[in-house]
Amino acid sequence: MLRIKYIILTYFISLCMPYSVLSITITVPTDYTTIQGAVDAANPGDVISVLPGTYSGAFLTKANITITGFGDPSLVIISGGTGMAVFDVFADHVTVESMTITGGQMTGVFVGGDFAIIESNIIIDNHVPYECFRTYGNGISIGDASTVSYVEIRNNQILDNIGSCDDGQTGGGIYCKAEYFIIEDNVIIGNMAIGGQGDYGGGIYCQGGGIISGNVIAGNTTEALWSYTHTVESYGGGVYLDNNGYASPINFTNNTVVGNKCETSGGIGHDLEAKGGGIYCVPGGTILLDRNIILNNTCIVNPFKEGRYAISDGGGIYSDGDIASIYANDVHNNSPNSSGGSVVILPADYNFFKDPLLCDPSSGNYGINCPSPCAPYNSPISLLIGALNVDCYFCGDLNCDGAINVLDIVYLVNYKFKSGPEPHCDPITACSDVNNDGQVNVLDIIYLVDYKFKGGPAPNCP
Numbered sequence: 001m002l003r004i005k006y007i008i009l010t011y012f013i014s015l016c017m018p019y020s021v022l023s024i025t026i027t028v029p030t031d032y033t034t035i036q037g038a039v040d041a042a043n044p045g046d047v048i049s050v051l052p053g054t055y056s057g058a059f060l061t062k063a064n065i066t067i068t069g070f071g072d073p074s075l076v077i078i079s080g081g082t083g084m085a086v087f088d089v090f091a092d093h094v095t096v097e098s099m100t101i102t103g104g105q106m107t108g109v110f111v112g113g114d115f116a117i118i119e120s121n122i123i124i125d126n127h128v129p130y131e132c133f134r135t136y137g138n139g140i141s142i143g144d145a146s147t148v149s150y151v152e153i154r155n156n157q158i159l160d161n162i163g164s165c166d167d168g169q170t171g172g173g174i175y176c177k178a179e180y181f182i183i184e185d186n187v188i189i190g191n192m193a194i195g196g197q198g199d200y201g202g203g204i205y206c207q208g209g210g211i212i213s214g215n216v217i218a219g220n221t222t223e224a225l226w227s228y229t230h231t232v233e234s235y236g237g238g239v240y241l242d243n244n245g246y247a248s249p250i251n252f253t254n255n256t257v258v259g260n261k262c263e264t265s266g267g268i269g270h271d272l273e274a275k276g277g278g279i280y281c282v283p284g285g286t287i288l289l290d291r292n293i294i295l296n297n298t299c300i301v302n303p304f305k306e307g308r309y310a311i312s313d314g315g316g317i318y319s320d321g322d323i324a325s326i327y328a329n330d331v332h333n334n335s336p337n338s339s340g341g342s343v344v345i346l347p348a349d350y351n352f353f354k355d356p357l358l359c360d361p362s363s364g365n366y367g368i369n370c371p372s373p374c375a376p377y378n379s380p381i382s383l384l385i386g387a388l389n390v391d392c393y394f395c396g397d398l399n400c401d402g403a404i405n406v407l408d409i410v411y412l413v414n415y416k417f418k419s420g421p422e423p424h425c426d427p428i429t430a431c432s433d434v435n436n437d438g439q440v441n442v443l444d445i446i447y448l449v450d451y452k453f454k455g456g457p458a459p460n461c462p
Contacts, residue, residue, distance in 0.1 A: 025049050027070075034058075035067065035078070050076050050099065057086035057101070060094050063113070069098035073122050079103040085110040085141070086126070095119065102126060107141040107175075108161065114149045116142075121156045128163040137175025137205070138163040139191060144177065147208065152182045160190040169193035171205035171240075172220055180248055181210035185387075188215055194223045198233040200280070201240030202260060209248030209285075212239075214387050216366045218258040223265070224272075231271045235318070236280030237262035238297060243285025249324065250286070252279070256293045256366050256387040258358070264310075265302040272310040274299040275341070276318035277334060283321025290327040293356045293374060293386035298335045314340025325349075328381045330356050330374050350380045359392035367391025370424055370431065371402035377424060390424065393431040396448060396459035398423040400431075404459065409448050416442065434459035 023045030030051070032038040036058040038048045044064035052075035060067070067087075069076030076099045078086050084106035087096055095117040101108040104126035109118055123139045136144050138161035142151050153174065163169035172191035174183065183204065193199040202220035206212065217238045224234040238260030243250045257278045264272040277297035281287050299312035315334035317326070320341045328350040331338045338345055338353065345351045357369040367388040368374050374385035377400070396404040398411045412432065414420030423440075425431035432440045435447040450456030 023047065027051065028055065029053065039065070039067075050078075052076055054079055056080055057104075058088075060087060060089045060096075060113075061091050062094075063091040064093045065091075066095040066097070067099075068095070069100075073098045073120060074100055076100060077102065080105075089113050089116050092116075097121060100124065104138075106135050107137050108139050110137075110141045110144070111148065111151060112144070112146070115151070116148070117152045117154070118156060119152070119154045122159070123156055123161065124159040126161045128165060128169070135163050135165055135169060136177075137171040137173075138169075138193075139173045139188075140175070141171070142174070142176040142178055142181070143207075144175070146177075148178045150180050151176065151178050152184075153186060154182070154184050156186045158186055158188045158191065162192045163194065164192075165195045169195045169222075170200050172202045172222070174204045174206070175201070176204070176206045176208065178208040178210065179246065181206065181208055181212075183210070183212045183215065185214040186216075188217045188220065190219050192221045192223070194221070195225065197224060197231070199224045199235075199262075200233070201236045202262070203238045205236070205240045206250065207242040209243060209246040209250055211251045211253070212255065213251070213253045215255045216258070216387050217255060217260065218361065218366065220260045221263065222261075223263045224274075225265050231273060232264045234262040234264045234274045234299075235276050237277045237299070239279045240276070240282075241279065241287055242282040243287050244282060246285060249288060251288050251290070252292065253288070253290045254292065254384065254387055256295075256358075257297065258293065258295045258361060258366065260297045261300065262298075262312075263300040263302070272301045274301050274312040275314050277315040279317045280314070281317070281319035281321075281323055281343075283319060286324045287319075288325040288327070289317065289323060289329060290325055291381075291383065291385045292329045293358075294329055294331045294334065294338075295356060295358070296333050299340075312336055314343065317343050317345070319343050326351060328379070328383070328385060330354060330385055332356065352380065356386060365391060370394060370397060370400040375400065375424070390426070393425040393461070395431055395461035396434050396451070398425075398432055400424045404448075404452070406452065409445060409452065412440075412445050412448065416440070416445070429462055431461060433461050436460045436462055438462070 080103040086104040089111040097119040100122040108123040108126040139158040172193040199222040202222040203217040277299040301310040316338040318340040357372040359365040
Protein backbone atom coordinates (compact mmCIF):
# COMPACT_ATOMS: atom_id res chain seq x y z
CA MET A 1 0.00 0.00 0.00
CA LEU A 2 2.83 2.38 0.90
CA ARG A 3 4.53 1.58 -2.43
CA ILE A 4 1.33 2.42 -4.36
CA LYS A 5 1.06 5.78 -2.56
CA TYR A 6 4.71 6.53 -3.43
CA ILE A 7 4.12 5.74 -7.10
CA ILE A 8 0.98 7.93 -7.23
CA LEU A 9 2.79 10.81 -5.46
CA THR A 10 5.74 10.53 -7.84
CA TYR A 11 3.36 10.63 -10.82
CA PHE A 12 1.62 13.80 -9.67
CA ILE A 13 4.95 15.48 -8.87
CA SER A 14 6.12 14.67 -12.40
CA LEU A 15 3.04 16.36 -13.83
CA CYS A 16 4.00 19.56 -12.03
CA MET A 17 7.61 19.52 -13.19
CA PRO A 18 8.70 21.61 -16.19
CA TYR A 19 9.55 19.59 -19.29
CA SER A 20 13.26 20.41 -18.87
CA VAL A 21 13.41 18.33 -15.68
CA LEU A 22 12.02 15.30 -17.50
CA SER A 23 13.97 15.73 -20.72
CA ILE A 24 16.20 13.00 -22.08
CA THR A 25 19.02 12.77 -24.61
CA ILE A 26 18.35 10.74 -27.73
CA THR A 27 21.47 9.68 -29.58
CA VAL A 28 21.72 9.22 -33.35
CA PRO A 29 22.55 6.60 -34.61
CA THR A 30 22.63 4.65 -31.30
CA ASP A 31 18.94 5.06 -30.39
CA TYR A 32 17.60 5.91 -33.85
CA THR A 33 19.45 5.51 -37.11
CA THR A 34 18.03 8.73 -38.60
CA ILE A 35 17.58 12.24 -37.31
CA GLN A 36 13.95 12.18 -38.49
CA GLY A 37 13.32 9.06 -36.43
CA ALA A 38 14.77 10.74 -33.35
CA VAL A 39 12.67 13.87 -33.94
CA ASP A 40 9.50 11.83 -34.32
CA ALA A 41 10.22 10.11 -30.99
CA ALA A 42 11.23 13.27 -29.10
CA ASN A 43 9.22 15.09 -26.45
CA PRO A 44 9.45 18.75 -25.43
CA GLY A 45 12.78 19.44 -23.74
CA ASP A 46 14.60 16.50 -25.29
CA VAL A 47 18.08 16.81 -26.78
CA ILE A 48 18.96 14.90 -29.93
CA SER A 49 22.73 14.29 -29.98
CA VAL A 50 24.12 13.35 -33.39
CA LEU A 51 27.39 11.43 -33.39
CA PRO A 52 30.05 11.97 -36.10
CA GLY A 53 28.93 10.64 -39.47
CA THR A 54 26.84 11.63 -42.47
CA TYR A 55 23.05 11.83 -42.24
CA SER A 56 20.02 13.22 -44.04
CA GLY A 57 18.18 16.25 -42.66
CA ALA A 58 14.69 16.37 -41.20
CA PHE A 59 11.38 18.14 -40.73
CA LEU A 60 11.51 19.61 -37.22
CA THR A 61 7.88 19.65 -36.14
CA LYS A 62 8.33 19.14 -32.38
CA ALA A 63 8.54 22.24 -30.18
CA ASN A 64 11.19 22.76 -27.52
CA ILE A 65 13.84 20.38 -28.79
CA THR A 66 17.56 20.74 -29.43
CA ILE A 67 19.47 18.99 -32.20
CA THR A 68 23.21 19.14 -31.59
CA GLY A 69 26.24 17.58 -33.17
CA PHE A 70 28.57 15.72 -30.83
CA GLY A 71 32.12 17.06 -30.92
CA ASP A 72 33.67 18.74 -33.95
CA PRO A 73 30.90 20.20 -36.20
CA SER A 74 32.93 19.37 -39.31
CA LEU A 75 32.57 15.65 -38.49
CA VAL A 76 28.78 15.71 -38.11
CA ILE A 77 27.60 16.17 -41.69
CA ILE A 78 23.95 16.66 -42.54
CA SER A 79 23.62 16.45 -46.30
CA GLY A 80 20.43 17.01 -48.26
CA GLY A 81 17.24 16.11 -46.51
CA THR A 82 13.70 17.31 -47.00
CA GLY A 83 14.06 18.13 -50.67
CA MET A 84 14.18 21.93 -50.49
CA ALA A 85 15.98 22.46 -47.16
CA VAL A 86 18.30 20.28 -45.12
CA PHE A 87 16.40 21.23 -41.95
CA ASP A 88 12.83 22.56 -42.07
CA VAL A 89 12.00 24.10 -38.67
CA PHE A 90 8.22 24.45 -38.33
CA ALA A 91 7.92 24.34 -34.54
CA ASP A 92 8.76 26.95 -31.88
CA HIS A 93 11.77 26.96 -29.54
CA VAL A 94 13.97 24.71 -31.68
CA THR A 95 17.78 24.84 -31.48
CA VAL A 96 20.02 23.57 -34.30
CA GLU A 97 23.71 23.58 -33.37
CA SER A 98 27.19 22.24 -34.00
CA MET A 99 26.76 20.47 -37.35
CA THR A 100 27.85 20.84 -40.96
CA ILE A 101 24.73 21.54 -43.02
CA THR A 102 25.13 21.15 -46.77
CA GLY A 103 23.44 20.07 -49.97
CA GLY A 104 20.14 21.89 -49.62
CA GLN A 105 18.44 22.53 -52.96
CA MET A 106 16.84 25.73 -51.69
CA THR A 107 18.45 26.48 -48.33
CA GLY A 108 20.44 24.88 -45.54
CA VAL A 109 18.07 25.73 -42.67
CA PHE A 110 14.54 27.04 -43.14
CA VAL A 111 12.83 28.47 -40.05
CA GLY A 112 9.10 29.09 -39.93
CA GLY A 113 8.70 28.77 -36.15
CA ASP A 114 9.35 31.35 -33.43
CA PHE A 115 12.30 31.54 -31.01
CA ALA A 116 14.66 29.36 -33.03
CA ILE A 117 18.40 29.33 -32.29
CA ILE A 118 20.85 28.47 -35.08
CA GLU A 119 24.28 28.28 -33.48
CA SER A 120 27.85 27.09 -34.10
CA ASN A 121 27.15 25.34 -37.41
CA ILE A 122 29.09 25.18 -40.67
CA ILE A 123 26.47 25.98 -43.32
CA ILE A 124 28.16 25.46 -46.65
CA ASP A 125 27.51 24.70 -50.34
CA ASN A 126 23.75 24.87 -50.41
CA HIS A 127 22.98 25.63 -54.07
CA VAL A 128 19.73 26.64 -55.71
CA PRO A 129 19.39 25.53 -59.36
CA TYR A 130 18.76 28.16 -62.00
CA GLU A 131 15.34 26.76 -62.98
CA CYS A 132 13.40 28.51 -60.21
CA PHE A 133 11.36 31.67 -59.77
CA ARG A 134 12.93 33.28 -56.68
CA THR A 135 14.27 31.88 -53.41
CA TYR A 136 15.03 33.48 -50.07
CA GLY A 137 18.22 32.67 -48.20
CA ASN A 138 20.47 29.88 -49.46
CA GLY A 139 22.35 29.30 -46.22
CA ILE A 140 19.64 30.21 -43.70
CA SER A 141 16.09 31.31 -44.50
CA ILE A 142 14.05 32.88 -41.70
CA GLY A 143 10.39 33.70 -42.26
CA ASP A 144 10.10 33.74 -46.05
CA ALA A 145 6.42 34.53 -46.74
CA SER A 146 5.57 35.26 -43.09
CA THR A 147 7.41 37.09 -40.31
CA VAL A 148 8.67 35.19 -37.26
CA SER A 149 8.70 36.99 -33.94
CA TYR A 150 12.25 36.17 -32.74
CA VAL A 151 15.34 34.30 -33.92
CA GLU A 152 19.01 34.02 -32.96
CA ILE A 153 21.81 33.20 -35.44
CA ARG A 154 25.16 32.98 -33.64
CA ASN A 155 28.71 31.75 -34.21
CA ASN A 156 28.04 30.03 -37.52
CA GLN A 157 30.27 29.76 -40.57
CA ILE A 158 28.01 30.51 -43.54
CA LEU A 159 30.09 29.80 -46.62
CA ASP A 160 29.70 29.49 -50.40
CA ASN A 161 25.92 29.20 -50.55
CA ILE A 162 24.59 30.17 -53.98
CA GLY A 163 21.15 31.06 -55.32
CA SER A 164 20.75 31.50 -59.05
CA CYS A 165 17.06 31.78 -59.87
CA ASP A 166 16.06 33.20 -63.22
CA ASP A 167 13.83 35.85 -61.60
CA GLY A 168 16.46 36.81 -59.02
CA GLN A 169 17.57 35.96 -55.52
CA THR A 170 17.10 37.47 -52.07
CA GLY A 171 19.76 36.68 -49.45
CA GLY A 172 22.72 34.57 -50.54
CA GLY A 173 23.95 33.68 -47.03
CA ILE A 174 21.07 34.69 -44.74
CA TYR A 175 17.51 35.79 -45.41
CA CYS A 176 15.81 37.01 -42.24
CA LYS A 177 12.29 38.37 -41.86
CA ALA A 178 11.66 38.74 -38.14
CA GLU A 179 10.17 41.19 -35.69
CA TYR A 180 13.41 40.87 -33.73
CA PHE A 181 16.62 39.08 -34.69
CA ILE A 182 20.07 38.64 -33.19
CA ILE A 183 22.77 37.86 -35.75
CA GLU A 184 26.10 37.78 -33.93
CA ASP A 185 29.65 36.54 -34.37
CA ASN A 186 29.13 34.71 -37.66
CA VAL A 187 31.59 34.33 -40.54
CA ILE A 188 29.63 34.97 -43.75
CA ILE A 189 31.91 34.53 -46.77
CA GLY A 190 31.59 33.69 -50.45
CA ASN A 191 27.80 33.59 -50.73
CA MET A 192 26.07 34.66 -53.94
CA ALA A 193 22.62 35.91 -54.96
CA ILE A 194 22.57 35.67 -58.76
CA GLY A 195 19.76 35.72 -61.26
CA GLY A 196 17.45 37.79 -63.38
CA GLN A 197 16.07 41.25 -62.80
CA GLY A 198 16.63 41.73 -59.06
CA ASP A 199 19.19 40.38 -56.57
CA TYR A 200 19.44 41.64 -53.01
CA GLY A 201 21.78 40.92 -50.08
CA GLY A 202 24.65 38.67 -51.15
CA GLY A 203 25.73 38.02 -47.55
CA ILE A 204 22.72 39.08 -45.46
CA TYR A 205 19.21 40.26 -46.29
CA CYS A 206 17.34 41.43 -43.19
CA GLN A 207 13.82 42.77 -42.94
CA GLY A 208 12.79 43.60 -39.38
CA GLY A 209 14.51 44.92 -36.28
CA GLY A 210 17.31 43.71 -34.08
CA ILE A 211 21.07 43.41 -33.67
CA ILE A 212 23.67 42.48 -36.28
CA SER A 213 27.03 42.52 -34.54
CA GLY A 214 30.48 40.94 -34.56
CA ASN A 215 30.14 39.38 -38.00
CA VAL A 216 32.75 39.05 -40.74
CA ILE A 217 30.87 39.62 -44.03
CA ALA A 218 33.34 39.17 -46.88
CA GLY A 219 33.50 38.24 -50.54
CA ASN A 220 29.74 37.98 -51.05
CA THR A 221 28.06 38.94 -54.33
CA THR A 222 24.78 40.07 -55.82
CA GLU A 223 24.70 39.83 -59.59
CA ALA A 224 21.60 40.67 -61.64
CA LEU A 225 22.06 39.32 -65.14
CA TRP A 226 19.18 40.44 -67.34
CA SER A 227 15.58 41.54 -67.66
CA TYR A 228 13.18 41.96 -70.57
CA THR A 229 10.67 44.08 -68.67
CA HIS A 230 12.19 45.71 -65.57
CA THR A 231 15.18 47.68 -64.36
CA VAL A 232 18.00 45.27 -63.56
CA GLU A 233 18.74 45.73 -59.84
CA SER A 234 21.68 44.50 -57.79
CA TYR A 235 21.55 45.95 -54.26
CA GLY A 236 23.64 45.15 -51.20
CA GLY A 237 26.56 42.95 -52.22
CA GLY A 238 27.37 42.42 -48.56
CA VAL A 239 24.23 43.44 -46.64
CA TYR A 240 20.68 44.60 -47.42
CA LEU A 241 18.76 46.19 -44.50
CA ASP A 242 15.04 47.06 -44.36
CA ASN A 243 13.54 48.42 -41.13
CA ASN A 244 10.33 49.90 -42.52
CA GLY A 245 7.31 49.31 -40.29
CA TYR A 246 9.11 47.57 -37.39
CA ALA A 247 9.07 48.66 -33.76
CA SER A 248 12.74 47.93 -33.02
CA PRO A 249 15.59 49.58 -34.96
CA ILE A 250 18.37 47.70 -36.72
CA ASN A 251 21.66 48.08 -34.84
CA PHE A 252 24.41 47.15 -37.29
CA THR A 253 27.45 47.38 -35.03
CA ASN A 254 31.05 46.13 -34.93
CA ASN A 255 30.98 44.20 -38.18
CA THR A 256 33.76 43.81 -40.76
CA VAL A 257 32.34 44.21 -44.27
CA VAL A 258 35.09 43.49 -46.79
CA GLY A 259 35.40 42.79 -50.50
CA ASN A 260 31.71 42.37 -51.32
CA LYS A 261 30.34 43.19 -54.78
CA CYS A 262 27.08 44.19 -56.45
CA GLU A 263 27.03 43.83 -60.23
CA THR A 264 24.55 44.11 -63.09
CA SER A 265 24.84 42.86 -66.64
CA GLY A 266 22.56 42.68 -69.67
CA GLY A 267 19.39 44.74 -69.37
CA ILE A 268 18.13 43.99 -72.86
CA GLY A 269 16.56 47.38 -73.57
CA HIS A 270 16.25 48.24 -69.87
CA ASP A 271 18.17 50.16 -67.23
CA LEU A 272 20.79 48.81 -64.83
CA GLU A 273 21.46 49.71 -61.20
CA ALA A 274 24.17 48.43 -58.87
CA LYS A 275 23.95 50.07 -55.44
CA GLY A 276 25.50 49.40 -52.06
CA GLY A 277 28.52 47.17 -52.63
CA GLY A 278 29.01 46.85 -48.89
CA ILE A 279 25.66 47.90 -47.37
CA TYR A 280 22.31 48.90 -48.91
CA CYS A 281 19.72 50.50 -46.60
CA VAL A 282 16.07 50.81 -47.62
CA PRO A 283 14.76 54.33 -46.87
CA GLY A 284 12.61 54.66 -43.77
CA GLY A 285 12.74 53.06 -40.35
CA THR A 286 15.69 53.43 -37.99
CA ILE A 287 19.03 51.94 -38.98
CA LEU A 288 22.22 52.56 -36.99
CA LEU A 289 25.58 51.85 -38.61
CA ASP A 290 28.14 52.15 -35.85
CA ARG A 291 31.78 51.05 -35.40
CA ASN A 292 32.07 48.95 -38.57
CA ILE A 293 34.96 48.37 -40.98
CA ILE A 294 33.68 48.86 -44.55
CA LEU A 295 36.55 48.06 -46.89
CA ASN A 296 37.18 47.25 -50.58
CA ASN A 297 33.54 46.80 -51.59
CA THR A 298 32.51 47.52 -55.19
CA CYS A 299 29.55 48.18 -57.49
CA ILE A 300 29.85 47.41 -61.20
CA VAL A 301 27.53 47.81 -64.20
CA ASN A 302 28.09 46.10 -67.55
CA PRO A 303 25.59 47.56 -70.07
CA PHE A 304 24.37 45.23 -72.78
CA LYS A 305 23.36 48.07 -75.07
CA GLU A 306 24.79 51.51 -75.63
CA GLY A 307 22.72 54.42 -74.41
CA ARG A 308 20.80 52.66 -71.63
CA TYR A 309 20.66 54.23 -68.17
CA ALA A 310 23.30 52.55 -66.02
CA ILE A 311 24.36 53.52 -62.52
CA SER A 312 26.80 52.13 -59.99
CA ASP A 313 26.75 54.02 -56.71
CA GLY A 314 27.60 53.61 -53.05
CA GLY A 315 30.46 51.16 -53.16
CA GLY A 316 30.59 51.35 -49.36
CA ILE A 317 27.08 52.41 -48.22
CA TYR A 318 23.98 53.33 -50.21
CA SER A 319 20.54 54.64 -49.28
CA ASP A 320 18.00 56.95 -50.90
CA GLY A 321 16.87 58.11 -47.45
CA ASP A 322 18.34 59.20 -44.16
CA ILE A 323 20.21 56.72 -41.98
CA ALA A 324 19.65 57.40 -38.28
CA SER A 325 23.29 56.96 -37.30
CA ILE A 326 26.58 56.54 -39.16
CA TYR A 327 29.04 56.72 -36.28
CA ALA A 328 32.71 55.81 -35.88
CA ASN A 329 33.04 53.64 -38.99
CA ASP A 330 36.24 53.08 -40.96
CA VAL A 331 35.14 53.38 -44.61
CA HIS A 332 38.11 52.79 -46.91
CA ASN A 333 38.82 52.09 -50.58
CA ASN A 334 35.29 51.31 -51.75
CA SER A 335 34.43 51.75 -55.43
CA PRO A 336 33.08 53.77 -57.15
CA ASN A 337 32.69 55.82 -53.94
CA SER A 338 32.39 55.53 -50.19
CA SER A 339 28.70 56.40 -50.10
CA GLY A 340 25.86 56.93 -52.52
CA GLY A 341 22.32 58.23 -52.75
CA SER A 342 21.61 60.58 -49.89
CA VAL A 343 24.24 59.09 -47.56
CA VAL A 344 26.83 61.48 -46.14
CA ILE A 345 29.62 60.07 -43.99
CA LEU A 346 30.78 62.83 -41.63
CA PRO A 347 34.20 62.91 -39.97
CA ALA A 348 32.53 64.96 -37.23
CA ASP A 349 30.73 61.75 -36.23
CA TYR A 350 34.12 60.07 -35.70
CA ASN A 351 34.04 58.30 -39.06
CA PHE A 352 37.37 58.02 -40.86
CA PHE A 353 38.82 56.72 -44.11
CA LYS A 354 42.04 54.82 -43.30
CA ASP A 355 43.38 51.38 -44.12
CA PRO A 356 42.25 49.23 -41.15
CA LEU A 357 45.33 47.01 -41.55
CA LEU A 358 43.62 43.64 -41.55
CA CYS A 359 45.98 40.79 -40.73
CA ASP A 360 45.64 38.52 -43.78
CA PRO A 361 42.20 38.28 -45.41
CA SER A 362 43.59 36.06 -48.18
CA SER A 363 44.19 33.33 -45.60
CA GLY A 364 40.98 34.02 -43.69
CA ASN A 365 42.39 36.20 -40.89
CA TYR A 366 40.16 39.28 -40.67
CA GLY A 367 41.58 40.44 -37.35
CA ILE A 368 43.43 43.76 -37.22
CA ASN A 369 47.14 44.43 -36.95
CA CYS A 370 48.56 46.02 -33.83
CA PRO A 371 48.96 49.54 -35.31
CA SER A 372 45.46 49.53 -36.85
CA PRO A 373 43.45 52.75 -36.49
CA CYS A 374 40.53 50.49 -35.50
CA ALA A 375 42.28 49.09 -32.39
CA PRO A 376 40.76 50.37 -29.13
CA TYR A 377 43.92 52.28 -28.18
CA ASN A 378 44.08 54.00 -31.59
CA SER A 379 40.43 54.54 -32.59
CA PRO A 380 38.89 58.03 -32.22
CA ILE A 381 36.40 56.76 -29.63
CA SER A 382 38.80 54.43 -27.73
CA LEU A 383 36.64 51.41 -28.60
CA LEU A 384 37.15 48.55 -31.04
CA ILE A 385 35.94 49.22 -34.58
CA GLY A 386 35.07 46.16 -36.67
CA ALA A 387 34.25 42.59 -35.71
CA LEU A 388 37.62 41.26 -34.55
CA ASN A 389 40.28 42.62 -32.23
CA VAL A 390 44.04 42.76 -32.71
CA ASP A 391 45.24 39.35 -33.91
CA CYS A 392 48.70 39.97 -35.39
CA TYR A 393 51.75 41.98 -34.40
CA PHE A 394 55.08 43.22 -35.62
CA CYS A 395 57.73 41.63 -33.43
CA GLY A 396 59.51 44.44 -31.58
CA ASP A 397 56.77 47.04 -32.18
CA LEU A 398 55.79 47.27 -28.53
CA ASN A 399 53.94 50.58 -28.78
CA CYS A 400 52.04 49.53 -31.93
CA ASP A 401 52.95 52.53 -34.05
CA GLY A 402 53.94 50.41 -37.05
CA ALA A 403 57.70 50.88 -36.67
CA ILE A 404 60.53 49.34 -34.63
CA ASN A 405 62.61 52.17 -33.21
CA VAL A 406 64.00 53.77 -30.07
CA LEU A 407 60.47 54.43 -28.82
CA ASP A 408 59.96 50.69 -28.45
CA ILE A 409 63.15 50.40 -26.41
CA VAL A 410 61.96 53.21 -24.14
CA TYR A 411 58.53 51.55 -23.91
CA LEU A 412 60.08 48.25 -22.81
CA VAL A 413 62.36 49.95 -20.25
CA ASN A 414 59.37 51.79 -18.78
CA TYR A 415 57.33 48.58 -18.63
CA LYS A 416 60.06 46.54 -16.94
CA PHE A 417 61.53 49.12 -14.57
CA LYS A 418 59.12 52.07 -14.17
CA SER A 419 55.68 50.40 -13.91
CA GLY A 420 54.78 51.57 -17.40
CA PRO A 421 51.91 50.06 -19.41
CA GLU A 422 52.11 46.54 -20.78
CA PRO A 423 52.86 46.08 -24.48
CA HIS A 424 49.64 46.02 -26.48
CA CYS A 425 50.10 42.51 -27.84
CA ASP A 426 48.32 39.50 -26.36
CA PRO A 427 50.15 37.54 -25.10
CA ILE A 428 52.81 40.17 -24.46
CA THR A 429 55.50 37.79 -25.68
CA ALA A 430 54.03 38.05 -29.20
CA CYS A 431 55.73 41.41 -29.75
CA SER A 432 58.02 41.76 -26.71
CA ASP A 433 60.00 38.53 -26.40
CA VAL A 434 62.31 39.63 -29.21
CA ASN A 435 65.03 37.07 -28.42
CA ASN A 436 62.47 34.23 -28.29
CA ASP A 437 63.51 32.77 -24.94
CA GLY A 438 59.98 32.63 -23.50
CA GLN A 439 60.42 35.64 -21.19
CA VAL A 440 60.20 39.42 -21.38
CA ASN A 441 63.16 40.84 -19.47
CA VAL A 442 66.32 42.95 -19.69
CA LEU A 443 67.78 40.59 -22.30
CA ASP A 444 65.07 41.74 -24.71
CA ILE A 445 66.05 45.37 -24.11
CA ILE A 446 69.69 44.53 -24.90
CA TYR A 447 68.55 42.58 -27.99
CA LEU A 448 66.57 45.56 -29.34
CA VAL A 449 69.46 47.97 -28.66
CA ASP A 450 71.84 45.67 -30.54
CA TYR A 451 69.38 45.40 -33.44
CA LYS A 452 68.80 49.14 -33.78
CA PHE A 453 72.29 50.46 -33.09
CA LYS A 454 74.83 47.63 -33.51
CA GLY A 455 73.67 45.66 -36.52
CA GLY A 456 72.39 42.78 -34.41
CA PRO A 457 69.86 40.17 -35.60
CA ALA A 458 66.24 41.12 -36.26
CA PRO A 459 63.62 40.57 -33.57
CA ASN A 460 62.36 36.98 -33.45
CA CYS A 461 59.24 36.64 -31.30
CA PRO A 462 57.55 33.29 -30.60
